[in-house]
Amino acid sequence: MNNEIGSPEVIVPSVPADSGIVEDRTQRNAGNLEVSRRGGLEAVGVHAWFNKHHALADVSLHFPENTVTGLIGPSGCGKSTFLRLLNRMHEFIPKAAMAGEVLFEGNDIYAPGVNPIEIRRRIGMVFQKANPFPAMNIGENVVAGLKLARVKTDDKDALIEDCLSRAGLWNEVKDRLKAPGGSLSGGQQQRLCIARALALKPDVLLLDEPCSALDPGSTLRVEETIVQLSESMTIVMVTHNMQQAARVSDYCAFFLSDGGPGRLVEADLTTNIFSNPSDQRTADYVQGRFG
Amino acid sequence: MTTYQYTDVVPQPRRPWDHSRATALRVAVLVVLSGVFGSLLNSFTGLSGFLGWYVGLAFAMPLLAFVGSVKHGWNMATDRLATSLITVAFAAVTIPWVSIVVTVYQKGSKAFHAKYLTDDMRITPSSDLLQYGGVAHAIIGTLLMVLIASLIAVPLGILAAVYIVEIKGRFAKMVRFLTQAMSGVPSIVAGLFIYATVVIFFGGFSAWAGALSLVILMLPTVARTSEEVLKIVPEDLRSASYALGASQARTTFRVVLPTVASGLVTAAVLGIARVVGETAPLILTASYFVATTTSLTEPIASLPIYIFSSLGLGDDNATTRAWGGSLVLLGVVFVLFVFARLFSSRLSRK
């Protein structure tokens, strides 16, 4: 196992295939304590249910620090469900249930006594549909998370500028921070939502099809933003767009449902997934033969 | 890299976010402590009785919740403060509801005797012993007036809904708006209007006049509920009928309305429940009569006026009779609601 995989300098396509982002189950079950000491975010044998419906089965996946992982697969394969499990948003769906563990910096975020609010603050999320708060202006939207959490900031203006710059929006909105968030274009709104998530200085950022509602130009801007952000944080993004996964992600995880619960078929370096997948279904999907 | 190997063992679903035993314990301690505080206030200050105790509890609980969780940070503390404040306020809202039902039952059942529902007050003064007399005249009068009112208001209400949903006429928005405005007409004004027209014109109080005043109050409820119901009918059902060459009239009467028949019954029942207890308009239109009658052109009794007039006398037995009438009336409203629920649940199952 290459436990150094989390460090930024090894995010190059030439990393050996057995990079360790997929945990071999036998090894994990052997009680390898190393697993829980790894940084970043890790799902271990995760299942999800909605009422009686088994939506996601037995997913184990490690997201090394400062990397971008793309979750790909056809609709209804449980990608978004999996994503929402990673920062405890899953539990807001009535009658939802789960099994397994999600380790964040080595600790199970579903353990008793864990404050989910703290988890969500450190594992940020951006949704499919841009959802800036309509009652707040652009600047207020950026610091909304701080306001919700009643975190005091010394220099709010500097923070707003910093977050908007990192989200690649500063130059476009610096003259109209007092304008309502809804006055921006769809792509700008999505980057505003990213800036809003950044203001809490999260360690992980989860993106649920962040570009699905955007035009190609805005999509490229958001993708650039994601790549830049990945220098300092772990990013997990759900995407339907194969080109996008290829452009942006270091690793890819392919999910598929054969009518039953969604399962993880294969996870590997993005180059391997696209050029040399080990499962025929992955090959079929990335070449556009179904889905 | 090999493909992931599945195991077929499905673990037990967990809901780790559900309230843990620790949370339950925390809430229990909170409630008990607040209750004790309420009792202390109860015994050492002027806040007496159940309400006094509850006021004590209601002040203590949010405060304790806040103080108890402030060590977890300001956010958690305000969240718990809000939760307990909202819960305590909601519980306070239900106190009058429970009190009304319990009081009506306790006091009202004292007026009941074997023939309470079958006797009238023809030869019994309101202050007479409770084993005499009954509410038969009031029940019959109410039934009669509500029946007539329904026969007029239900078709009119449904037609108004048909106009809005099916015909989508030029004035559809206006009709909906007017119906909503009509639901705000004070009941006494409806009574005054019928008095100014029907009663004065025909020279006296009558069941007819009473029923007509109820029509004004019943129509908005029927129209509004019917509109909601008609909106459920899927558009392709209408298209299917039109594609078979049916006229709009036939489509409406043979396809749309039968599909939602049970929903329309709900609309009618809710309309009835709305007016069955109306008092003010009947004072001005139907007045009151102590004997059982089915004449539509004379003053007639009704349950609300029976209650109202018995109450005005200040006599203990008369007041008990008022409670008895209230129990009957409340029972009628409850039964009507159960009916409405049954019919509407049948609709939603379709």
Added chain:
Amino acid sequence: MDSPPEQREIKTYYTTVDKVFRGFVSSAALFSLVVLILIAAFLLFRGFEIFADYGLKFITTSKWDIGNPEDPSTAVLGIGAMLVGSVLTAFIAIAVAVPFAIAAALFIEYYAPRFLRTLLTAVLDLVAAIPSVIYGIWGYVVLLPLVEDWSATLYKYLNWFPLFNVQTPIFGRSPLLAGLLLAVMILPIVTSVAREVYGQAPRDLVDASYALGGTKWAGIKTVVLPFGKSGLVGGAMLGLGRAMGETVAVYLTLNLVFKVNFQILASSGGNVASLIANKFGEATAYELKGLMAAGLVLFLVTLLVNFFATVIVNRSRKIV
């Protein structure tokens, strides 16, 4: 040249049956318009003499004296005090009911377990349908002694505060009692409207607030409450309209005195609707005209309140 072809208009030709059907339904639908116009017309017609005799003084005078029953010219009729009473009791009702309605609506929509939510929504409809005469008798028998007690306590400790002062310490059937009873009566409708609009708060914004590490309360404060603001105002105004038009409950719990009274603990007041119920029984012909005029004023005032309430509620529904 490829200029676009001329557009043909599609006309629906209705058959005779459909024409009759549409005409019939349309005329039935206009029933409510006709009734509303007739109400205004007839009350104006029957009460016209009063407006002619008193003009605006009818709504500013606070005296109801029929003088010599044989001679209308000796009568002095005015509903000033009653209008003040209508507004005062209705505002007490709103002031008490709205905070509780907000809490109850939030509880039902965001805090109660799911099975309880359905049940409570049904209960809300049910208590909204409890007849006002039952609320009235409960207010008269159960609430009256309680409020008398509280009033005495309030007066004892807070009589330096103008609102809680009275001329004579008799606290029986006061605006406070009637206002509290009205609060209980309008709570279901205000809560219903509030619950409906709060339930429509956009899910994705609530999610956004959770994803930013907001607590439940933070989400409600930043998303739900601002979203439901105008709907709540509409619901409160619906309640206001109900409270101003209520007859029997106020008749039973408020002492009818023809004097403008702002002392909410004093056993004195009345509202327009209860005046009509009160004076109707033994009214002289001239007095009856006065009651018709009072009814017209009440009708117009409640219509106006309801008009704005409906506009606001409808608009808040449309946003969704």
